[in-house]
Amino acid sequence: MIETLILWGTWGMQRVARLGKCTLFFGEAVGCCLTPPLKWDRVLKQIWFIGWKSMPVICLTAAFTGMVLALQGHPTLRRVGSEAFLGPLVALSLIRELGPVLAALMVTGRAGSSITAQIGIMRINDQIDAIQLMGLNPMRYLVVPNLIAFVVAMPLLAAVFDVVAIFGGYLLGVRVLGLNAGAYFGEMNNYVVIHDILNGFYKSMCFGALIACVCCYKGFNSRFGAEGVSVATTQAVVDASVLVLVWDYLLTALVN
Amino acid sequence: MIIIENLQKAFGGQEVLRDVSLRVKTGEFVALVGLSGSGKSLLLRHVVRLMRPDAGRVLVDGRDVALMPRRELEALRSRVGYVFQSGALFDSLTVFDNVAFPLREKTRLGESAIRRKVLEELDQVGLKDAEHKYPAQLSGGMLKRVALARTLVRAPEIILFDEPTTGLDPIVVNSILQLFDSVHKRLNLTGILVSHEIPEIFGIVQKIAMLHEGRIAAVETPESIRCSANPVIDQFVNGKPEGPIQY
Numbered sequence: 001m002i003e004t005l006i007l008w009g010t011w012g013m014q015r016v017a018r019l020g021k022c023t024l025f026f027g028e029a030v031g032c033c034l035t036p037p038l039k040w041d042r043v044l045k046q047i048w049f050i051g052w053k054s055m056p057v058i059c060l061t062a063a064f065t066g067m068v069l070a071l072q073g074h075p076t077l078r079r080v081g082s083e084a085f086l087g088p089l090v091a092l093s094l095i096r097e098l099g100p101v102l103a104a105l106m107v108t109g110r111a112g113s114s115i116t117a118q119i120g121i122m123r124i125n126d127q128i129d130a131i132q133l134m135g136l137n138p139m140r141y142l143v144v145p146n147l148i149a150f151v152v153a154m155p156l157l158a159a160v161f162d163v164v165a166i167f168g169g170y171l172l173g174v175r176v177l178g179l180n181a182g183a184y185f186g187e188m189n190n191y192v193v194i195h196d197i198l199n200g201f202y203k204s205m206c207f208g209a210l211i212a213c214v215c216c217y218k219g220f221n222s223r224f225g226a227e228g229v230s231v232a233t234t235q236a237v238v239d240a241s242v243l244v245l246v247w248d249y250l251l252t253a254l255v256n
Numbered sequence: 257m258i259i260i261e262n263l264q265k266a267f268g269g270q271e272v273l274r275d276v277s278l279r280v281k282t283g284e285f286v287a288l289v290g291l292s293g294s295g296k297s298l299l300l301r302h303v304v305r306l307m308r309p310d311a312g313r314v315l316v317d318g319r320d321v322a323l324m325p326r327r328e329l330e331a332l333r334s335r336v337g338y339v340f341q342s343g344a345l346f347d348s349l350t351v352f353d354n355v356a357f358p359l360r361e362k363t364r365l366g367e368s369a370i371r372r373k374v375l376e377e378l379d380q381v382g383l384k385d386a387e388h389k390y391p392a393q394l395s396g397g398m399l400k401r402v403a404l405a406r407t408l409v410r411a412p413e414i415i416l417f418d419e420p421t422t423g424l425d426p427i428v429v430n431s432i433l434q435l436f437d438s439v440h441k442r443l444n445l446t447g448i449l450v451s452h453e454i455p456e457i458f459g460i461v462q463k464i465a466m467l468h469e470g471r472i473a474a475v476e477t478p479e480s481i482r483c484s485a486n487p488v489i490d491q492f493v494n495g496k497p498e499g500p501i502q503y
């Protein structure tokens with residue numbers, strides 16, 4: 001009995017310690033963001049890598065998400081006789097929830113994992129130590145550009161996601177199911193307010209910071225060998241995805 | 257001056273360094289030899305605090321490395337040229353950019369001055385043609401030489417080289433060792449060289465220290481080492497299969 005308790009206790013303590021370390025890591029990264037020198041060329045390169053190169057996968061998932069939303073929403077709305085509200089239904093669920101969350105999950109899988117692997121390999125090849133031994137702070141080269149790039153790119157990607165998905169909903173709702181195009185966009189105009197858009201915007205910025213922090217932290221602390229890097233990558237993707245969903249719940253609960 | 261005093265380090269019950277003491281005077285090159293896995297790389301890591309000791313201490317110019325505040329540590333690290341056993345080149349940068357990296361980040365030199373210095377350094381290690389290649393496109397020996405160039409371009413005062421010539425052909429080994437010797441004499445460097453280049457290394461160092469079973473088994477001069485009375489040294493230097501060192 002006592003032993004089980006001790007086991008659970010140590011497990012809990014380890015979790016708390018790790019959370020603390022991750023938070024300190026994040027704090028240091030933010031500190032480095034706010035103090036010069038900033039590596040602008042690396043920041044731009046990472047924005048290109050995280051943002052631009054994720055566009056195809058974001059557009060593809062967005063189009064299908066929009067179509068599914070319309071397909072699912074239409075019969076339900078029809079049952080209560082308000083098909084005209086398909087536009088706001090699609091737009092609000094996308095802008096407030098699905099856009100930021102799904103975009104974050106896709107980017108975690110595509111860019112976050114590769115950033116963890118890259119940093120992990122630099123760790124096991126002593127490249128991070130080599131930067132340190134030049135009297136430089138490896139955070140500035142490896143973490144800060146990713147953090148800034150994620151915070152900049154995530155809202156933009158979420159916006160693209162929203163637009164493409166709304167268009168997907170339009171294609172299905174108007175062109176296939178025969179809804180009136182004016183109603184689809186007109187009602188959307190009436191019901192979506194700037195507050196909803198800002199809500200999604202802040203959310204995706206938070207998600208960006210979260211993903212950057214988790215993925216860089218895992219890479220930085222990956223254990224040795226190819227095995228260590230692969231474990232770190234898996235953990236980074238799983239942890240970041242779970243945290244995005246948990247954080248999304250907390251933010252939504254907080255706002256409402 | 258580097259003073260290592262009673263250094264101990266264990267990993268989960270495996271005592272790698274049991275009680276290591278070593279002195280390297282300013283302007284002196286010491287060769288560190290020992291069996292594979294005896295902890296040579298680990299010892300070098302302690303000198304620049306990439307690893308902290310369980311007990312004992314490392315003093316560089318009278319200051320305890322483990323207790324240095326961050327600024328002082330950064331200043332020390334800027335004076336040290338460290339070559340990792342693996343080379344540790346940045347694999348997203350070309351050879352030229354790798355060697356230029358410390359100059360671009362730590363000095364205010366203009367791009368043309370940097371270019372001149374980098375090419376000069378690459379030329380010294382015989383790699384002028386490889387400047388546009390990426391580390392993944394180089395052979396093991398070439399990687400080592402680029403890593404050397406990246407370290408020497410910063411004009412360090414203290415050098416810690418972990419097997420800088422292992423895996424190179426004999427002609428390149430000798431030219432690199434000559435390069436060390438001339439740099440050493442010109443700049444009065446202090447350094448520890450981990451090396452298995454016996455006997456070539458004897459020509460350029462003042463002392464040879466042997467790490468064995470977690471201790472410095474002996475410190476000898478190049479002259480005295482060949483006819484050492486210490487059976488461990490005798491067996492190691494002459495590569496005898498029979499003796500106190502058991503596999």
Ligand SMILES: Nc1ncnc2c1ncn2[C@@H]1O[C@H](COP(=O)(O)OP(=O)(O)OP(=O)(O)O)[C@@H](O)[C@H]1O
Nearest residue numbers: 267272290291292293294295296297298299341419
């Ligand atoms: N971070 C670490 N975690 C656990 N054990 C380690 C670590 N670093 C080194 N060791 C252990 O310390 C011992 C010495 O390693 P080290 O790399 O210093 O050997 P070496 O003398 O440089 O060998 P070689 O000549 O093959 O390079 C090894 O047994 C290794 O397993």
Ligand SMILES: [Mg+2]
Nearest residue numbers: 296297341418
């Ligand atoms: Mg070694």
